[in-house]
Amino acid sequence: MTPLPFWGGVEVLRARFVTQRFSKHSHEGYALGCIEDGAMRFRYRGESVVAPRGQVNLVVPGEPHDGHGADESGWAYRMFYLDPGALxxxxxxxxxxxxxxxxxxxxLDxxxxxxxxxxxxxALSSPDVSSMEKETRLLWLLTHWISRHADERGEWPKRSNEHGAVNRAREIIRARFGEDLPLGELAREAGLSPFHLVRVFEKQLGMTPHGYLTQTRVERAREQLSxxxxxxxIAAACGFSDQAHLTRLFKRQTGLTPGKYRKMLQNS
Structure with a gap:
């Protein structure tokens, strides 16, 4: 189980079990996962339910449940364990x-x-993904989980034009592109909630804050390649985890590797 550095209480787990039988227990937070292989059976809210491959399994805080394989082949899953504050x-x-x-x-089917x-x-398990992108992806997942399946839910809030906040966020990203800047910190500096910032930022600029961060890092790398x-x-100075990470994202945005781009500059 790997704890994550943001939101203080989010952990990820990937595991395979064959003979494991979990005794009845409950969690202080939420659990959300997907079955990768096999099927898991567990008693939940007085019923015996089965989560097969491709379906979502979850528990809410304080709800007792157990768990074991639905047959002798067991099951494999990816799980999030979420502090209530994240939800x-x-x-x-x-x-x-x-x-x-x-x-x-x-x-959930x-x-x-x-x-x-x-x-x-x-994404959250990858060292190449920035904290801002991890937070954005997790926030996006949780809001869609809630909007699609919560017992009581409202409509998506209307987007508003928060030009000042978006411009402030852009300035922060361009000034601190080399840092592993968390979405929560960026949102606080801009004066919006993380959820609101992502929505109005994408509406105004056509990309998420972490997309804009990646674009800025590639731009700065292009400048330094001269x-x-x-x-x-250059990769380290521009916030990439290593040279391979720089090469992958640079080529995705420009169509060239950094080495080929530098050689083109030298030839011209």
Whole structure:
């Protein structure tokens, strides 16, 4: 189980079990996952339910449950363990009444949500993904989970034009592009909630804050490639985890590797 540095109480787990039988227990927070292989059976809210491959399994705080394989092959899953504060942050603006979201079902047959759980889990487990992108992806997953499946939910809030806040966020990103800047800190500096900032930022600029951060890092790397600095040093200075990370995102945005781009500059 890997704790994550943001929101203080979010952990990710990827595991495979064959003979494991979890005794009845409960969690102080939420659990949300997707079954990658096999099937898991567990008693939840007085019923025996099965979560097969491709479906979402979850529990809410304080709800007793157990868990074991639905057959002799066991099961594999990716799980998020979430402090209630993470759901409270995501729910603000989605719930008709203030409070923690509740989910009656322990298994959700929602292939799209299962795919989002899988993609977000992979992103949060990758060292190449920035804290800002991890927070954005997790916030996006939680808000869609709530809006699609919470027992009581409201409509998506209307987007508003917060030009000043978006411009402030842009300035911060361009000034601190080399840092692993968290979304929560960026939102506080801009004077908006993380959820609101992501929505108005994307509406105004056509990309998320972490997309704009990646674009800025690539731009700065292009500027530095006109000099003689080592690619590894340029990658570190521009906020990439290593040279391979720089190469992958630079080519995705420009169509060229950093080495080919530098050679083109030298030839011209």
């Amino acid at each position: 409270l942050e995501a729910a603000g603006g989605l719930m008709r009444r203030p409070g923690m979201p509740h989910f009656r079902a322990g298994v 929602d292939p799209q949500l299962a795919a989002w759980v899988d993609m977000t889990h992979r 000099g003689n600095g080592r690619l590894a040093d």
